[in-house]
Amino acid sequence: VTDGLQIAWFWLVGALLTGYVILDGFDLGVGFWYLFARKESDRRALLTSILPYWDGNEVWLLTGGGAVFAAFPAVYATIFSGLYLALMLVLFALILRAVSIEFRLKAESAGERRLWDAGFAIGSILPALLFGVAAGNILSGLPLDASGNYVGTFLTLLNPYSMLVGVTGLALFATHGALFAALKTDGEIATRARGWAQRAWVVYLALFVASAVATAVQPAIIANYKASPALWTLPALALICILAVGYCNHRRLVLKGFIASSLGIVAIFAALGGALFPRLVPASNDPALSLTISNSSSSPLTLKTMLILAVVGVPIVLAYTVWVHMIFRGKTSIVESY
């Protein structure tokens, strides 16, 4: 039973992070394109398109963080203390971003608008880049000591492989966000957003292939794939989804493109999970020091209690999230005052 609970939580944490990337991904991506929209009305249109959603989307990150803390406390402790500066940068960015979104629409002077514009753009781009860097580092493993503490430095994290995964992530968010913007805005800005999506998609596709190749040549990462070759279908599915994104966007099927992009994210996370399982943080210096679902998890009672909470709670959350998307469905135009 313990094993089953640990396995369930491994995939549940993965599901929460996937949900986060799909949902907050689109508003981070909108933030990436924000600087390219120079016209005031375009900027307001972009901000308005994410206004009802960004806060709820961000809760997925908090839930993911809370779930890791509750289910795998050792992982929570190792990753967040180990990647201290990187995570702090993400936090500063997210803090600035949150207030920038709300306060930008109430700004009265040009200087103020510039301040919140910068806050929103930096606050979106920095996390969009650093999440991928973090994923690359975890995938290729961190140097750990016997008590599970990270023994590298900040610079250890900035290795070429992780940087590659980082920019791939950024391209993913940029594509995803442009599609969302195309979906929720009207007129000229919507056309421009489709153009952004097309440009970002080319980069996304190229970087995805590059990252996949860079991963496939590292035997330590793809050990699971060697053992069960069926796993290769996961990155293949991801590739198909990404190709579908480009096709749909080209044919102006924006909603389908957005769905394909979301499914691509699911496939990418499944592929990542397939590579990591049962490890959560591989140790790059000595495989025996890796944090796995069995040596880093909470007690069976905690896992069981939390599972009940998740099984009851998450569907309810999904239900009213869908409900809110229904209320604000369609194109959103400018909110003068709210």
Next chain:
Amino acid sequence: VDPVLLARIQFALTVGFHFLFPPLTIGMAWIILWMMTRYVRTGSELYRNMARFWVKLFAISFVVGVATGITMEFQFGTNWAQYSRFVGDIFGAPLAAEAVIAFFLESTFLAVLVLGWNRVSPKIHWFSSLMVAVGSTLSAFWILVANSWQQTPAGYHIVNGRAELTSFRDAVLNPSMWPRFFHTMDAAMVTGAMFVMGISAWFVIRKQHLAFAKESLRIALVTMFVASILQLPLGHWHGMQVAATQPEKLAALAGHFKTQNRAPEIVFCIIDPPETRCTIAIPGLLSLLAYGDYNATVKGLLDFPRDEWPPVVPTFYSFHLMFGLGIYFCALGSFGVYLLWRRRLFNSKLFLRLALWSIPLPFVANNLGWIVAEVGRQPWIVYRLLKTRDAISVTVPATQILFTIIMFSAIYALLFFAWLTMLKREMRRGPVFGKAEAEEVAA
């Protein structure tokens, strides 16, 4: 520099700043729900605009609370890794529960509350307002569960060098949970009500939007009055629980050094551990308040090991200042209700000014109470299980903590300034929703 000290400064700074906002928004959420209820019942434009105006101020404050709250979810891992490893089995669950049960609820329905004026029916709008109030209250519940467990751990056993859950129910319903929850919730009601009351008074003083301002003032005043009076028994209940579960904290907050029966309650003194000077005290009152018996023996700090004393000076002064403020809130609320009864409320320049200038005081009282609770728990991070100095992230260098403290200070200063600016702007604009609102309509 000592990394433990730096990590503590960082935690104090980030929680202390964050804690300004949730009590305000929790209190306001229930007041807004009342206004929404009046609106739905009467269909009156007055209540609609009233709710709408306060929702704006609510949203401005809520976003700062959310932004600064993101830090809290991760800070245990970044700065307190040893703590996270030790308590994760128990402490992580309420945090995750808070996110799943409360954060989603408040953030999702807040979007409807803020943006839904021309999109949803009044009933659904009212329901969204209810969900925001319920969500923010549930959020307070779960985070206070986690905090209470640090103060009075229960439902666990120690295995493999960490605390593991034996009973979820006992861990959640630990001995200090309910008193802390009600004490904090009531403080939130005082905070939200004082805020609404003070700003309404500002409108009345300036003779602007009088119908709106007077009705808002009335609602907030009654709420403030009831909540501040209610704090007397609730605070007392919390104090009795502290006496029963954390006697060192009680001794520190009361400035009580020598074990004695008929222990006096110090009203005023200059404290210089283990001495008190210029003391004004009421004989036997501490015994009576702590144990319900005038003759009860109250253990003094001198009978606890010196290295297990909480820092007495901040605990003592914070407690007494908080208590004094609590009494002031009761007095102000009573004064206002008296004026309301005599139909002189809106002509009393004195009361209106006091109401306006008292807006910051509940925020101060909240943070003082938090200092009593947290500093009074030292040197433990989990009472009698884990010391604070053993709980930090051993891999994070002091320089990095210092760097992030500077960053947090800069960003939070900006947020605070922006928050005040936005509030002032909305106040100047007032509850006016005309053509300018021109809300977006689905295409």
